Amino acid sequence: MSTLQTSVSLTSHSDLITSLSFSSHPYLATSSLDHTIRVTSLNAQTGAWDANPQDWKAHDAPVLKVAWAHPEFGLLLASGGVDGVVKLWAQEDVRATPGISSARGAPAGITRLGGGAGAGSNGASSTNTTTKRWALRAALTDARGTIRDLEFAPPEFGLKLAAVSSDSHLRVWECLDPVSLTEWSLIEDIDLTVLPVGPSSSNAGAGLAPLPGGGAGGGASFGAEGAASPQKPGQGFGAGGSSLGSAAGGPMGSSSSASGSSFDGRKGGTVESDGGWALSWCKEAWWGERIAVSAGSSGIIRLFHLADHAPWNNYLNLLPPRASSHFSATPPTSSLSWAPASGRSYQLLASGSRDGRARVWKLFTPSLEGEELKESLGEDGWRGEMDAELEESKSARGGSVASVRVEWNVTGTVLSTVGSLFLNLMSRSAHPFTLSPTGWRRRQGSALEV
């Protein structure tokens, strides 16, 4: 009955693809170690995602993550990479004489809206053709480390982008100018390394207070503000020196040299290979701006409430159980995915860890009718518990334990957990009749072995 059908399309990336993301337009964006981003759409004839390819060199270092803004804000793509810069890309019309393709290597200057559109010669336009091209709208240079994960907030909160970088800061930017998309203001900058293990809020004195929003200039002016934070990124875990870390020491060195001089100083020779960095927004706007973040080697998943006119509040922490001898404490979390609203009394959050396991957390939201046992609940009335721990089916294969990436489908009914050698699609069984001991079943024929 249920089958897994595959089709293949060839990209122009010359190196491994680091992340991929569908927009609902629909476009597929992929980022690669070869510093490029590629955007394609569905080829109606072949069914492969290779129509109208546009690719360009986006960063001066490997690009690690791409994410689309909600289509309410038009076609807007964010990318982040080893150079520590978050870049925002939008499509714009480019006049070009036929035959000259502007796809590859589009000049990456910040252009104001319509700025590149030639010399306003009225009426002469019909002889030229217009092509679409991805142009850089803004470059956010606040981060002091590799951008490891980024995601746009639900559209209800405006055009906001969160990123977590290997300096273990959670940063949230807001776009002040949705027309030209050039002006972004850093509205949150939370240092995750100094937070206590338990929940806390910025009132408690830990971490940085949220920066006042509303800087007027472009990204450059934020660089100075960010530099004031007394961070030495990554030192906490860099010294760990486990077998994994030392094994990766060599390649990291070459990474630094390959990715250009601009970020070398900032990174300060961090060994990033031991930690995990991930974030995911709560998809249900009803609960306000909530985000789950994990950074560094600790693996703690922190849930923040970023209220509009109040200081941030780290209201709940989730601790993945220690499961492997590789890690002295909890395994670092390398992937987080908050499920879409399910119409139930709780939220689901999936996490993937460096120990090769995916976990599903149930987050119980405060009951609307009220009188629950207040003392058993965390601050803010939220409570979390681990619902399932899903192990890699073929953990015996391959040498190293791979980190697991998790993602939900659009209805929140299927969870993909993917490691180095497998893809599993899991569905939550909804009825006792089909309920297995863990409550999760692998979809028939959906395990994929590479």
Place this chain on the structure above:
Amino acid sequence: MDSTAQAVQLQPALAHTTGQSIALSTAFAPNSNLIALVPSPLETQLTPSTTQQRQLVYAAQFAVDHSHRREFIVHSYTLFASLQKIAQDGTTDIYGAPSQPTQDQLSYYNRIIRLYQDALVQQLPIIQADTTLSPSLKSHQLTHHADLHSILSLTQLLYLPNDGRGDGLVGEELLDWVNTVDRAPSAEEGEELADLSRPWEHPNFWPYLHRCILRAHLLSSSTLLSLLASSHPSPILRDLATLATDLLNTFPRSTAFRTEAEFLHKLRIWKAEANKSEKRAEELFAAAEEDEVLGADDDLRLDFETSFRCLFELLNGSESRVLEVAEDWREALGAWGVWVNPGGRREGVPATLQLITKSHPVDSTLPSEAVQSSLILGDVPRALQQSNLLSTWLVAHLSDLLYHLGVLDSPPPSSSSSNSYSTDLRTHFLLSYTDLLQSDPTLWRVTVDYLAACGEEGRARMRGVLKGVELSSEAAERVGEVEKSGAEEQGMDVEGASEKENADPEQREKENRQPSVVEEVLRVCSEQGLEEEMMSVCKVWSEQLIAQKRYGEAVSFCVRAGDSKRIARIADRVLEEYVVHGQESFIAHVDSIPTSLLRPPSSSLHRDLFGASSDDLTSASRASSPMGSDEGAGLQAPFSSRLSFLARYRDFFAFYARGDRRQAAGLLVLLLTSGVAPKGFYAVMLLDVLPLLSAPTTLDSLLITPSETYELLRILEELTSPISATGVDIYGHLDSLARLLGGGEEETGEMRTKRALRQLEVVRGELARHLGRCCCL
């Protein structure tokens, strides 16, 4: 966890550099069960590799069910939808579960289940004719459909009888069902026997005859027996055969009688006759030893004796004999209602089956048989659980039907424990069906309607599905782009109204079709009461329209979304059109905006402001507006302050174009002095003042009065003073003007500002001269 999940290999296999281990990354497509998969670097190796290799993207479809075609799914969906409508008319009990359905509803349900079966039957010739299927797949699909059909018809027989109440005799119906599901014995066997001159010597003669009787194929049985009666050499056998033939020919079938009593009366008479015949047969057996043919051959005689005894016992309804002759439980069950217990009713069937399965167990490895027996035993949940293994389509529709019949347990009282994930069976199975439906993005409407029947959880999923619907028919667009990339892009450059005229029919069709998806989504959202999604869809679509420069339509969608900020942005873009593409383009875009929004009738404030002078123009442009004026009726000024400016500025051009310079000047000054215009556009408008200043002869012919000139100079000073103080255009006041004036690509912003500033100096000079002239008059 399902341990039977098999591993699937990627084709082509991942080719990666030896020694380099890799991870994978995935992404779900927003609108279908598609997951894209790429080889990724391990987190420990985020470094470019030395070897260059073009990378592959794998796209995998999951939860695809190939056993049904789209037409069938849509067809059965219409039946499902009408069933929901009928069910809604019924009352519900205090728990929200349907109370006992009314007689009318029952007959509707009966009709629906028959239509489901018809839909399945209609698929058979299509599958047969499908040349793309391999023979094995074809036969598998045919069997699959037949299985589904048999389960539905059994459900109908047992739970949705044609008479509505189901208190009639069930025997003949059951037998009929058995004969349909499992045709036996085959007609070929019968023909083969009938063609023989001495058929009774064929080894299959008696088995065939007995099975014919079990299945109540009375005509075939009596034909064969009459051959024996007429042409066998043994007179005793001829007598026996005649006896049996007579019995068979007189056997009363319940289907032939109008009332039950009449049938039972006839049956009693026939039973007495059959008893007599059996006794007579025993006498004949005793006499058989003296028979000239049989007496000589003991084996032959005993053989005939056993076979005839068996035959008479079957006719007399001997339980043990029926069980012995029947090949499986279904055959026995069918025979039971005709021979053993012809007066049996539906209540008795489960007990009968239990009796039968002692000697003929149900083969539980065959899902369809398992479902059938569970249905007969009245174990509905178990039947559904087993149907789930057979077909997601079947279990969804079956559980829905049975739920509405009231034979399925009502859902547990909600929120009994927040921990419980359980929903009622029907919801559960319908939801799993929608999982499959989602693999086909074109079926989103169908998916939504199924989800609508699934309570809160269905609604939550519905939001996800609706958000994922591809609003524009981009698939068609993409094909177009591939075919004629050049031509299409040229079309995009042609502005405004002329675009539609120039476009070829294909493109026009595309444009006509595009909004229909949006409207469809919006309609569904409003039907389901999903306000937020409706707004979101409007915003998303207006954003796409903006990207296509279809500002007029974009505005009307913004209005529906109540998004005044976005309208302001659109207004800015239309002004941008003026700066970049000039006046004609600007006018075309303004005219595409619905008149009711540009010039809201209720906005008396603006009418006072601008006087009645432009009324004639208003009506003129209303006629030329492509959108109906009803679109934004009732929407008030908040949306329109920015749009009004567009309208007035467009009026200015119209006045000027038809030589009405006085009107034009009045309007322009009003726009500048009343503060309606956006600040960034003042500089551009000041430039428009120039031609209106020239050569007044009398005081009356002055287009711009001295006091207005003072006012304009003040505005000019306001714009330029910060720039002359700092040297830079901090507030961007001259930005639009600078770009309007143009210049080479290589020009820096500073040079542009300077040029704009020079232009404004010209304006200042002209205004001063004008003031001077005014004083002289």
